[in-house]
Amino acid sequence: MAGTTVKRVTAADVARSLGLSRATVGFVLNDTPGQTIPEATRERVLAEAKRLGYRANSAAQALASGRSRIILLVLPDWPLEYSMRSHLDELSLALDEAGYSLVTMTPHPGGQARPLWETLRPDVVLGMTPFDARRLEEIRASGVQHVIPPTPAGAASSADELGFTEGPRLQVEHLLERGRARLAFASSPDPRIADLVAQRRRLTVETLRNRPHAALRAEDAVSVSNATAKVSEWLAAGVDGVVAYNDDIAALVLGAALRAGVRVPEDLAIVGHDDTPLAQLLVPSLSSVRIDSAGLGRYLADLALSAARASAPPTIGPETDAHLVVRETS
Amino acid sequence: MAGTTVKRVTAADVARSLGLSRATVGFVLNDTPGQTIPEATRERVLAEAKRLGYRANSAAQALASGRSRIILLVLPDWPLEYSMRSHLDELSLALDEAGYSLVTMTPHPGGQARPLWETLRPDVVLGMTPFDARRLEEIRASGVQHVIPPTPAGAASSADELGFTEGPRLQVEHLLERGRARLAFASSPDPRIADLVAQRRRLTVETLRNRPHAALRAEDAVSVSNATAKVSEWLAAGVDGVVAYNDDIAALVLGAALRAGVRVPEDLAIVGHDDTPLAQLLVPSLSSVRIDSAGLGRYLADLALSAARASAPPTIGPETDAHLVVRETS
DNA sequence: TATGGTTACTAGCGCGCGCAAGTGCGAAGG
DNA sequence: CCTTCGCACTTGCGCGCGCTAGTAACCATA
Numbered sequence: 258m259a260g261t262t263v264k265r266v267t268a269a270d271v272a273r274s275l276g277l278s279r280a281t282v283g284f285v286l287n288d289t290p291g292q293t294i295p296e297a298t299r300e301r302v303l304a305e306a307k308r309l310g311y312r313a314n315s316a317a318q319a320l321a322s323g324r325s326r327i328i329l330l331v332l333p334d335w336p337l338e339y340s341m342r343s344h345l346d347e348l349s350l351a352l353d354e355a356g357y358s359l360v361t362m363t364p365h366p367g368g369q370a371r372p373l374w375e376t377l378r379p380d381v382v383l384g385m386t387p388f389d390a391r392r393l394e395e396i397r398a399s400g401v402q403h404v405i406p407p408t409p410a411g412a413a414s415s416a417d418e419l420g421f422t423e424g425p426r427l428q429v430e431h432l433l434e435r436g437r438a439r440l441a442f443a444s445s446p447d448p449r450i451a452d453l454v455a456q457r458r459r460l461t462v463e464t465l466r467n468r469p470h471a472a473l474r475a476e477d478a479v480s481v482s483n484a485t486a487k488v489s490e491w492l493a494a495g496v497d498g499v500v501a502y503n504d505d506i507a508a509l510v511l512g513a514a515l516r517a518g519v520r521v522p523e524d525l526a527i528v529g530h531d532d533t534p535l536a537q538l539l540v541p542s543l544s545s546v547r548i549d550s551a552g553l554g555r556y557l558a559d560l561a562l563s564a565a566r567a568s569a570p571p572t573i574g575p576e577t578d579a580h581l582v583v584r585e586t587s
Numbered sequence: 588m589a590g591t592t593v594k595r596v597t598a599a600d601v602a603r604s605l606g607l608s609r610a611t612v613g614f615v616l617n618d619t620p621g622q623t624i625p626e627a628t629r630e631r632v633l634a635e636a637k638r639l640g641y642r643a644n645s646a647a648q649a650l651a652s653g654r655s656r657i658i659l660l661v662l663p664d665w666p667l668e669y670s671m672r673s674h675l676d677e678l679s680l681a682l683d684e685a686g687y688s689l690v691t692m693t694p695h696p697g698g699q700a701r702p703l704w705e706t707l708r709p710d711v712v713l714g715m716t717p718f719d720a721r722r723l724e725e726i727r728a729s730g731v732q733h734v735i736p737p738t739p740a741g742a743a744s745s746a747d748e749l750g751f752t753e754g755p756r757l758q759v760e761h762l763l764e765r766g767r768a769r770l771a772f773a774s775s776p777d778p779r780i781a782d783l784v785a786q787r788r789r790l791t792v793e794t795l796r797n798r799p800h801a802a803l804r805a806e807d808a809v810s811v812s813n814a815t816a817k818v819s820e821w822l823a824a825g826v827d828g829v830v831a832y833n834d835d836i837a838a839l840v841l842g843a844a845l846r847a848g849v850r851v852p853e854d855l856a857i858v859g860h861d862d863t864p865l866a867q868l869l870v871p872s873l874s875s876v877r878i879d880s881a882g883l884g885r886y887l888a889d890l891a892l893s894a895a896r897a898s899a900p901p902t903i904g905p906e907t908d909a910h911l912v913v914r915e916t917s
Numbered sequence: 918t919a920t921g922g923t924t925a926c927t928a929g930c931g932c933g934c935g936c937a938a939g940t941g942c943g944a945a946g947g
Numbered sequence: 948c949c950t951t952c953g954c955a956c957t958t959g960c961g962c963g964c965g966c967t968a969g970t971a972a973c974c975a976t977a
Contacts (some may be wrong), residue, residue: 265730265933267934279933279934280957280958283936284935284956287936291936293955293956294956298956314650316647316649316655316933316934318933320646320647320963320964360690371683373688377707505864505868509868511870539868539869540841540842540870597963598963599964608927610926610927611927613966614965614966622966623925625924625925646963647932647964650931650933650965651964652965918977920975921977922976923972923974925970927968927969928969930968931965932964939957939958942955943954946949946950
């Protein structure tokens with residue numbers, strides 16, 4: 258077609274056009290330490306590179322330097338919390354400023370004959386949750402030097418580390434304040450998020466431990482097919498408040514309650530978690546826990562960059578602010 | 588095995604360990620055409636490669652061959668239709684089987700100093716919607732040979748090409764069947780999806796063109812802040828059926844209607860689009876258009892691969908099956 | 918026996934770049 | 948005056964791989 262720039266401009270082209278050696282050009286372009294380049298030359302090189310439209314060939318850079326400047330973020334295969342998207346933007350931007358590219362991937366149980374950590378040879382592989390031992394081994398075996406989190410699932414959960422532990426406490430305390438005493442924890446049957454569900458359930462149980470007047474049913478997983486049954490079970494057992502694992506589960510409970518003619522929140526109060534857009538779309542609108550993580554993305558970027566550069570990791574985590582958005586279901 | 592394998596195994600290692608030359612090893616590993624390799628040698632090489640845990644260095648491959656075997660999918664910066672996720676899986680898998688890796692990115696208006704198409708040098712850049720002229724130029728300028736779709740936004744839309752044009756017709760016809768005659772098209776004010784909104788609006792208008800007994804209001808954008816006002820406007824104008832741009836907009840309309848004491852569907856019927864999980868969570872549950880695209884991912888993969896290999900593009904598009912899921916709002 | 922063709926390889930270049938190890942030169946120091 | 952040093956560069960190797968251009972050995976003919 259028109260305007261075919263088939264041949265890319267290389268550093269050698271820049272050097273030749275300037276009557277300099279390739280090395281000098283390289284030194285300027287990389288700010289190589291230990292080299293003294295007069296300002297005049299430096300500027301000539303930069304100007305010529307720009308004029309010719311020079312772009313470094315990253316494959317060659319990766320081959321020569323051994324570092325790809327790629328950071329691979331492995332996303333969980335369950336739907337992300339709504340707010341995660343903005344954190345990803347923040348992360349991507351912060352890495353970009355440092356000259357690193359963020360690539361995200363979602364592993365699928367069946368597939369991916371050749372996972373991206375082999376293809377891309379990222380400097381760092383970053384997971385939102387700890388990797389299981391087998392996958393950790395797999396990633397390490399493919400030559401990736403830095404994996405975050407570095408320990409397999411089991412030990413401390415990364416959700417703990419990121420301080421996302423306030424939600425269930427807020428949900429419970431709010432319901433207690435509203436005068437509810439017999440609560441149910443509505444969990445998700447999705448096996449992929451079993452860890453997170455278990456964590457929130459545990460936190461719910463712990464929060465209620467010191468409240469002798471309150472009771473909790475904590476073993477119910479709610480799905481489309483059993484929501485109606487669960488709601489009537491609960492009502493029969495005197496449950497008057499539901500702590501939902503997340504907003505989706507809360508919506509399921511709410512829907513079943515409304516269809517059964519149960520008044521919400523009078524007969525049954527419901528509190529969700531994550532404050533997805535869904536929460537304010539429902540009628541009645543859903544009370545939910547919103548977690549704002551100022552600088553979460555930037556924090557993850559610092560974590561990854563410190564690993565990539567073998568420098569000290571950030572000392573403090575991101576600021577997290579969890580609060581309950583009270584709406585009509587409670 | 589359980590040690591720090593700092594140094595990766597190269598093809599030269601395999602060759603040395605076998606007493607062969609690097610070239611022979613290369614020929615076997617690449618199935619290089621025009622080379623005669625006895626089966627015995629071929630097997631020795633493959634076995635030794637496996638034994639040593641050889642993995643090709645993709646940076647070196649990219650440098651030497653000039654092809655990165657990476658396909659970059661540029662996602663829109665507005666939320667994806669729910670079903671897109673499974674198509675992505677399908678796409679990724681199909682590409683993987685062909686030895687290509689799929690990398691996805693979402694460009695952000697402000698950011699990304701160095702976009703991924705420069706860093707990764709993908710063989711193909713794939714967009715879900717046409718690129719605007721400026722971005723198309725930008726991608727081409729960075730040396731990417733194949734961009735899909737190859738034409739800038741404006742001409743034929745990719746949604747057209749993919750045959751996703753049935754939805755609005757189904758919405759309208761369903762409402763007419765239900766005896767509704769005065770319809771409103773509820774659009775989204777989000778400027779990022781203006782093209783898609785305009786397309787669905789246009790299809791709605793066209794479908795109603797031949798129905799002299801039906802009327803349409805097509806100029807209303809619904810947001811959280813004006814949903815209530817819009818609903819009363821419509822009712823005052825005698826509107827009895829709403830064609831929503833998507834399920835989110837439909838939910839907004841539904842919520843406003845319920846709060847205003849409007850009976851749905853008796854006073855106002857509502858039909859959404861995309862059949863997101865939201866649709867069946869609402870009370871009353873939302874009628875919506877579901878679009879199943881058998882093999883959409885595989886089709887996109889074929890499209891990308893044919894470009895990468897400079898072979899003929901697939902002749903027929905994916906099978907798309909749009910149908911209306913009738914629920915309680917209509 | 919010379920000729921041609923096939924088989925089973927190997928030698929080695931080049932992809933574009935980072936960077937270590939020079940090299941020539943003018944100026945400062947003795 | 949000679950030596951040393953810092954400056955402003957250049958030469959050139961190596962990263963791992965794809966692939967062209969051989970080459971030596973072994974047939975199969977004429």
